[in-house]
Amino acid sequence: MEGSCDKSDKCPRRSWLVRVLVGMNLVAIGSLLYPITRFLRPRRGTRHGTLNVVAPFRVDQLRPDADGEWPAPFEFAGKPCVLVRTSDGExxxxxxxxxxxxxxxxxxxxxxxxxxxxxxxxxxxNGQNVSGPPPRPLEAYKVILRGKPGREEIIVSRT
Ligand code: FES
Incomplete structure (x- = not known):
C-alpha cells in the first residue's frame, strides 16, 4: 500500500518520529540531571562553607572619591558586594x-x-530596609581586617 511501510522497509516518517522521541527523552533526562549536578557541584563561590575574598581596596581607600562617589561594589561569591563605613568607623x-x-x-x-x-x-x-519597596534587609557578610592599622586589607567572609 502506498504511503505505509512495514518493518522491513525503510520508513522515513517512522525514523523521524523515533529521533524526535529519543531527543525528547534526552531533554527530559538532562532536565532531571542538571539540578542534581548543580547541587552536587555548585558554581564557584556558591558552595556551602566558608568563602573569603580580599576587597579590591584597603581601609584607607574606603572613602568618597573626588566626585563624591563611594567605591563601587565588587564581586563576592558571584554577586556584587558593597562595603560601608558606619559613623563609628566600623x-x-x-x-x-x-x-x-x-x-x-x-x-x-x-x-x-x-x-x-x-x-x-x-x-x-546596618543593611536594614528603612523606606521604599525593599521587603527585607540586605544579606550581611562578615568583615575581617588584616594588616597595618589604618591601611588594613578588608577581607569579606561568608560562612
Ligand atoms: S527598590 Fe531596589 S529594586 Fe526596587
Missing part, C-alpha cells in the same frame, strides 16, 4: 543586590544610607 559588607527586584544598591556616605535607585529603596548602614 566597616560592614553586604550583598549589594536589592531585596526588591534585584537592582544593585550603592552607598551614599553623605546621606548615611545605602540606596537603590531603581525604585528609591533605602537601607541604613
Amino acid at each position: 566597616i560592614k559588607a553586604f550583598n549589594a543586590i536589592c531585596t526588591h527586584t534585584d537592582c544593585t544598591v550603592k552607598c551614599r556616605p553623605e546621606e548615611g544610607d545605602i540606596f537603590c535607585s531603581c525604585h528609591g529603596g533605602v537601607y541604613d548602614l
